[in-house]
Amino acid sequence: MTALVIAEHDNQSLKGATLNTVTAALACGADVHVLVAGENAQAAADAAAKITGVAKVLLADGPSLKDALAENVAAQVLQIANSYSHILFPATASGKNVAPRVAAKLDVAQISDITKVVSGDTFERPIYAGNAIATVQSQDKVKVITVRGTGFDAAAHEGGSASVEKIDAVQDAGKSSFVGREVTKSDRPELTAAKVIVSGGRALGSAEKFQSVLTPLADKLGAAIGASRAAVDAGYAPNDLQVGQTGKIVAPQLYIAVGISGAIQHLAGMKDSKVIVAINKDAEAPIFSVADYGLEADLFEAVPQMVQALQ
Incomplete structure (x- = not known):
């Protein structure tokens, strides 16, 4: 089995949720690959290659992926999805935007917001505002998963030595366009x-x-x-x-x-x-x-x- 983690990044550095998602992927008992989809994102790919436990980093670099539009990122994931048993996204706003599109196109059930990996096909996730824990088993060939970062320790961001392989970036799907981004700036931690x-x-x-x-x-x-x-x-x-x-x-x-x-x-x-x-x-x-x-x-x-x- 091989798992694919979809990295969340700003084209320069990885977001912390990616490290927690790698830990979840490793718990699935699979080799772990990381997809970095962006533009001029070599630095982010190099950072992903240093994560402990990562076997390979795939870098899709092109203008269509610059702003991480969900339609384009989903198309990039689908291009390589059949090579993987598990596809894992951080359960962030970005991950929750892309994962359902991938699951729908693959015609599989998404497994959302997992907090524990029981085995390669069985996972735990909170329901009823966390008052109950559901154990979910999936028999789908490809398991599309979002990972609640607080449920898993972050993987070490140093110590790995994965190879970085460049793959072709998808063409712009033309279904959405980037208009602007308002970023809250603060001296406080995120x-x-x-x-x-x-x-x-x-x-x-x-x-x-x-x-x-x-x-x-x-x-x-x-x-x-x-x-x-x-x-x-x-x-x-x-x-x-x-x-x-x-x-x-x-x-x-x-x-x-x-x-x-x-x-x-x-x-x-x-x-x-x-x-x-x-x-x-x-x-x-x-x-x-x-x-x-x-x-x-x-x-x-x-x-x-x-x-x-x-x-």
Whole structure:
């Protein structure tokens, strides 16, 4: 068996989710190849070749793949799909955009958001907002899989010595075109890659309080800032900070939940964090059920005290 991992990259460097997906591919008991599809993406391919466990890197380099349009990337994957038993994508916005197209064209069932590989044809994935785990077995010849990064450790990005083989890039499918990209720039770590996250909930009361209370603590810890869906819906924080089932799935070393009650959809997005600290004045808040450390206190008093202690 040979597995193909679809690398996520910016044509220069690999995104962290690719490393977690490689680990999942190795767990399938297969040789692992990585496809880097882009334009002027030799640097990304060279980085993929250094990942421990990767046997070969395929580089498809052409103008049609510059902006990773889903139609073109899917066509590139389909060009080589029949050579593989498993095709794995990170369960990111990009991966979720391409994988269903590949599965549909191959006429196979997609296996979504896996968190564990039981065997080469059997996988575990969360359902009901993570309250239950489904064990899924596939008898399809080619298994198209998306991988939840928080379920797998990242493969070592150094130590491998895979060969890089260039393959022909597909022609532009002509079904979509790249118009523009608005990128949020921040000095803080990216939310899904951060080792420490400070998240705020609706109890903060306003967008101004959200910033004034959380920012000093995040600055002291070098942390990313997240938010519950309730805080986002109330306009306290932008959508791209939302943590949860309908937001971003995170698993940092330290997750500090400030004024978050702990709705099921929020817990589904952060309960795999290594250490969870909850600050809430409601002793019955569900967040305390998953917290390693809980502080029953007024957040407007507790958080400034934590910042002061970190001086």
